Amino acid sequence: MIPLFKFKIKGHSMEPTLKNGDIVLVNRLAYLLAKPHMGDIIAIKREKYSIIKRIKVITREKIFVVGDNKKDSLDSRKLGFVNRKKIIGKVIYILTNNA
Amino acid sequence: MKSLIRSILIKILPTKNAYAHCDIPCGIYDPKPAQLAAATVLKMVQLIQELSKENPTVNDRNKFVRYVSTKEEHARKCKEEILILWTDYFKPEHLKTIPHLHEIFWNAAKLCSLNKQEVSLAHATELVKAVDEIAAIFQKTKVTSKK
Numbered sequence: 325m326i327p328l329f330k331f332k333i334k335g336h337s338m339e340p341t342l343k344n345g346d347i348v349l350v351n352r353l354a355y356l357l358a359k360p361h362m363g364d365i366i367a368i369k370r371e372k373y374s375i376i377k378r379i380k381v382i383t384r385e386k387i388f389v390v391g392d393n394k395k396d397s398l399d400s401r402k403l404g405f406v407n408r409k410k411i412i413g414k415v416i417y418i419l420t421n422n423a
Numbered sequence: 424m425k426s427l428i429r430s431i432l433i434k435i436l437p438t439k440n441a442y443a444h445c446d447i448p449c450g451i452y453d454p455k456p457a458q459l460a461a462a463t464v465l466k467m468v469q470l471i472q473e474l475s476k477e478n479p480t481v482n483d484r485n486k487f488v489r490y491v492s493t494k495e496e497h498a499r500k501c502k503e504e505i506l507i508l509w510t511d512y513f514k515p516e517h518l519k520t521i522p523h524l525h526e527i528f529w530n531a532a533k534l535c536s537l538n539k540q541e542v543s544l545a546h547a548t549e550l551v552k553a554v555d556e557i558a559a560i561f562q563k564t565k566v567t568s569k570k
Contacts, residue, residue, distance in 0.1 A: 326435075329439060330433070330438050331439050332438050344510070373442055374439060376441040376443045377443075417429075
């Protein structure tokens with residue numbers, strides 16, 4: 325079982341880092357031994373879909389995430405803290421850049 | 424070696440979507456920003472063509488640069504808005520009722536690029552018409568989905 329996911333970015337809230345259509349590689353085991361760090365870009369599981377955000381604040385159990393495009397991003401500023409268990413993995417590589 | 428690994432990963436790993444739009448996804452789509460951007464492109468082309476071509480003053484040159492810059496910015500914005508509607512709002516099921524949907528969007532996106540490259544009243548007018556057609560289709564699908 326490969327511990328990697330390939331995600332296609334849909335939307336603009338992570339611009340300019342990630343653009344609509346970019347494909348990124350997510351390491352599911354990134355936080356198995358290491359702790360999340362402020363500034364990491366992560367994939368998070370929500371009810372029926374996944375979202376991509378950057379970690380802004382870390383507490384013992386929760387994280388506060390924001391989009392790089394702060395003008396057009398619905399994130400922890402409105403949704404609140406996210407449980408760490410919801411983290412799918414860490415974005416480790418941009419496979420295709422849609423720039 | 425790096426590119427080989429990259430292409431292997433692209434091929435073997437299944438692709439999932441990760442939302443970075445309004446992240447809900449909010450489902451809020453509107454062709455109006457594209458229409459406004461297309462109208463701005465047309466207006467800029469008209470203003471550029473109205474500028475004095477003989478003995479332009481420093482002010483004329485300043486206006487020219489500003490008009491071209493605004494045209495460029497709004498053509499880019501128009502393309503971006505069109506692509507959001509195309510890739511995020513419209514779904515494969517829309518092709519049943521609008522079989523030439525891809526062609527409409529493809530042509531509109533191409534017109535955005537043409538309007539960046541040129542100062543053409545004909546192409547700017549075509550862009551406005553193309554975006555209006557997209558807006559009409561969008562409204563039509565909205566009405567159908569409400570029924």
